[in-house]
Amino acid sequence: MWKWSAYRLAGRRTGINRIRLTVICSACKHLSTVRSSLSKVRNIGIIAHIDAGKTTTTERMLYYAGVSKHIGDVDTGDTITDFLEQERSRGITIQSAAISFPWRDSFTVNLIDTPGHIDFTFEVIRALKVIDACVVILDAVAGVEAQTEKVWGQSQSKPKICFINKMDRMGASFNHTVNDLIGNFMQGTTSKPVLINIPYYEKHPASNDYVFQGVIDVINEKRLTWNPEDPDEITIDDLDGISLKQCNRCKESMIETLTEFDEDLVQHFLEEAEGDYSKVSAQSLNASIRKLTVQNKIVPILCGASFKNIGVQPLLDAVVNYLPSPIEATLPELNDKDIPMKYDPKVGCLVNDNKNFCIAFAFKVITDPIRGKQVYVRIYSGRLNSGNTVYNSTTGEKFKLGKLLVPHAGTSQPVDVLTAGQIGLLTGSTIENNVSTGDTLLSHSLKKDGLKSFDKKKELTLKINPIFIPPPVFGVSIEPRTLSNKKSMENALNTLVTEDPSLSITQNDETGQTVLNGMGELHLEIAKYRLVNDLKADVEFGQLMVSYKETINSETNLETYESDDGYKFSLSVLPNAAHIPNCATYPLGINDNYLVMKNNVKYDKEWRLQVPLESIINSIMASCIVGLQRGGKLANFPLYGCSIKIRGDWSVPLDIETPQEILKITRNLVLTALDDLPTDGYALLEPIMDLDLTIPQSDVGTVLQDLAGARKAQVLSIEDECSPITPAPSSNASFENNERIYIPPDVISTLHTIKDKKKSQDATFNMKKNIKARVPLREITAYTNKLRSLSQGRGEFNIEYFDMEKVTDDRLQSILHDL
Numbered sequence: 001m002w003k004w005s006a007y008r009l010a011g012r013r014t015g016i017n018r019i020r021l022t023v024i025c026s027a028c029k030h031l032s033t034v035r036s037s038l039s040k041v042r043n044i045g046i047i048a049h050i051d052a053g054k055t056t057t058t059e060r061m062l063y064y065a066g067v068s069k070h071i072g073d074v075d076t077g078d079t080i081t082d083f084l085e086q087e088r089s090r091g092i093t094i095q096s097a098a099i100s101f102p103w104r105d106s107f108t109v110n111l112i113d114t115p116g117h118i119d120f121t122f123e124v125i126r127a128l129k130v131i132d133a134c135v136v137i138l139d140a141v142a143g144v145e146a147q148t149e150k151v152w153g154q155s156q157s158k159p160k161i162c163f164i165n166k167m168d169r170m171g172a173s174f175n176h177t178v179n180d181l182i183g184n185f186m187q188g189t190t191s192k193p194v195l196i197n198i199p200y201y202e203k204h205p206a207s208n209d210y211v212f213q214g215v216i217d218v219i220n221e222k223r224l225t226w227n228p229e230d231p232d233e234i235t236i237d238d239l240d241g242i243s244l245k246q247c248n249r250c251k252e253s254m255i256e257t258l259t260e261f262d263e264d265l266v267q268h269f270l271e272e273a274e275g276d277y278s279k280v281s282a283q284s285l286n287a288s289i290r291k292l293t294v295q296n297k298i299v300p301i302l303c304g305a306s307f308k309n310i311g312v313q314p315l316l317d318a319v320v321n322y323l324p325s326p327i328e329a330t331l332p333e334l335n336d337k338d339i340p341m342k343y344d345p346k347v348g349c350l351v352n353d354n355k356n357f358c359i360a361f362a363f364k365v366i367t368d369p370i371r372g373k374q375v376y377v378r379i380y381s382g383r384l385n386s387g388n389t390v391y392n393s394t395t396g397e398k399f400k401l402g403k404l405l406v407p408h409a410g411t412s413q414p415v416d417v418l419t420a421g422q423i424g425l426l427t428g429s430t431i432e433n434n435v436s437t438g439d440t441l442l443s444h445s446l447k448k449d450g451l452k453s454f455d456k457k458k459e460l461t462l463k464i465n466p467i468f469i470p471p472p473v474f475g476v477s478i479e480p481r482t483l484s485n486k487k488s489m490e491n492a493l494n495t496l497v498t499e500d501p502s503l504s505i506t507q508n509d510e511t512g513q514t515v516l517n518g519m520g521e522l523h524l525e526i527a528k529y530r531l532v533n534d535l536k537a538d539v540e541f542g543q544l545m546v547s548y549k550e551t552i553n554s555e556t557n558l559e560t561y562e563s564d565d566g567y568k569f570s571l572s573v574l575p576n577a578a579h580i581p582n583c584a585t586y587p588l589g590i591n592d593n594y595l596v597m598k599n600n601v602k603y604d605k606e607w608r609l610q611v612p613l614e615s616i617i618n619s620i621m622a623s624c625i626v627g628l629q630r631g632g633k634l635a636n637f638p639l640y641g642c643s644i645k646i647r648g649d650w651s652v653p654l655d656i657e658t659p660q661e662i663l664k665i666t667r668n669l670v671l672t673a674l675d676d677l678p679t680d681g682y683a684l685l686e687p688i689m690d691l692d693l694t695i696p697q698s699d700v701g702t703v704l705q706d707l708a709g710a711r712k713a714q715v716l717s718i719e720d721e722c723s724p725i726t727p728a729p730s731s732n733a734s735f736e737n738n739e740r741i742y743i744p745p746d747v748i749s750t751l752h753t754i755k756d757k758k759k760s761q762d763a764t765f766n767m768k769k770n771i772k773a774r775v776p777l778r779e780i781t782a783y784t785n786k787l788r789s790l791s792q793g794r795g796e797f798n799i800e801y802f803d804m805e806k807v808t809d810d811r812l813q814s815i816l817h818d819l
């Protein structure tokens, strides 16, 4: 592997100022022969707004890591991580792709490149569930965008690094983007930005334009410039003039921020560095940045232009230097909070102090045309060995593991064992019906079938909390072209929903209509394409429609089944309540519905069953889903926001062999309970969307009128959007913001302001307004054309699911009329 940091340090010490860094393609060898110790593994996700440059950056990372020999490009459709045909032809990421690669000899980076489009938000949610830290990419022209805010929120307290990309673009502003980050995410919090590098521009000799050429490395006080003709050549220079001044001020600001939190650095600063900022060692700074990033007290910020291959190696360095390893990351959330869990430096996450306890989480299922079903898992503790018996604590099923793989986006590599901290793939026929997204897998690390040695009541009931699936908002009816195609259509739909649980199928028993539901128009368009082209379903689709739901206004009757031999089971359905005393709530994973049972039912009873209790509860849950999916009485829309409450004294015949029997009984009870409820006991729910709209100030009146009138929107706020060119402060002005962080001024915007005052005035005149509103999805479909005409094509908007809301009686009649 190539020694980026070693060269950099050598360059600094010996005065070498031009080096050609050669990539030795040893990545594949590395993965098969070297297993990084846990402290050298990084599980990261790349998250951002659509088009910020996630895939472009990932592609450069793979090139510099030696995984690929040429740099793929989203615009020509030959990237490694966007390997689906639709991703390549549309130039967007649709599904998150996981890939492992080495960095700096000993580190292994497991990276998940996620989609930016809001329709594929579930891909981001599931990636965030299994990664330890994030790289947030921002477009230096756009700054913080709607989806940046969304993914930042979703990533919660995971440690982050920000990469301000596209610094080469006209209008790029490092200063504005950092301020935007502070304003949106850090102001009023304890989290602070730390500038690891800042942009460096060179004047083009012919045009006199400033061109983004590299970065100033604040810690090592060097200028790094990339050769536009050769992605492998970086020139490293000492700093002088304005670059040196800016670097010094950044370093002082960095030390001030770090010493606010880090006593060790304060000591180093006062003692070894004798209170002199320039004497604080790079090693101490890096150690402090690492410590505080892992604690989520600071967010390191870097910049570059991935498309021009600028700034990617320092970003990779920052990933391994500052982001947590699996033994420093947040522990997974388990269903049983009383089970002890901690990090052990040697074995990673240790559950119940049991070194042999392997706990893994299935976060994604794919269907490979040759290998069949494959399941992505994150190993949290212990080791998962090929051939070992695994217990699925979500379903209660046991199965033997087949071949294990380490993923490389489109391809993957066989391994015998997956260890704590790793992301791997399970393959083989045994997983076919035994694992789905969100399942927890348990295994004994050493014995082939060591499950018997686990504590049945504690260890074998452990589950990692499942992934939240947002409700679908759009649907499209689907039917087979001929009756003989029905079965293959069902199989294809099944494959699709198994791979992407944010798609769902609803079946109207009365009309026989099948509806495929998804998160948005693009989501369904891609699903339709995949059904027809990849899964070869011979089907026809109806018009796109809003996915309405129904709910109930009050609790149903209690329905009871009692067998001759005293086997008793009663339930009722009720609207979701905040809390039902003494009861455990099991999410059904769809439409915000729950199963509610008396607390600790499993421990209260002497279960002597031939099938595990987990699989009986799973059967009850499965039949609750079927019962609620059959729909309400208004228009057969699936039921949403309902809880099925099982009476505390339920029992199961001791000789029960399969859970089938209980499945049928539960479903019938749910259906009877719902049938007995009169029609006016049901309410129609419609999806309400958060609308984020940016329009020129001159169009605010017309757009607002349309929103409040025809679209029934509730306007939440109207604010100024920054003008496209931020007037630069004068050279004497302080560039410190409220957080007292020094951010260097933008060379380009200074130039613009001085050169072209008139343009700047126009920009101020054309100031944009940002409107936030809540609007029913039904009223905002096909809004693109309307907004185009209202704003002469200058308006932009984003919608995102907010909640399901009950409709008024008038609206109900109008919606039912249109169906």
Ligand SMILES: Nc1nc2c(ncn2[C@@H]2O[C@H](COP(=O)(O)OP(=O)(O)OP(=O)(O)O)[C@@H](O)[C@H]2O)c(=O)[nH]1
Binding pocket: 048, 049, 050, 051, 052, 053, 054, 055, 056, 057, 074, 075, 091, 092, 093, 094, 114, 115, 116, 117, 165, 166, 167, 168, 169, 304, 305, 306, 307, 308
């Ligand atoms: N000028 C410039 N363009 C860039 C840069 N990085 C990416 N792009 C372009 O921006 C567009 C989007 O890049 P992607 O890498 O697909 O962005 P993404 O964030 O992965 O997009 P989604 O996954 O679809 O959300 C492409 O046309 C890239 O060529 C950059 O540094 N400079």
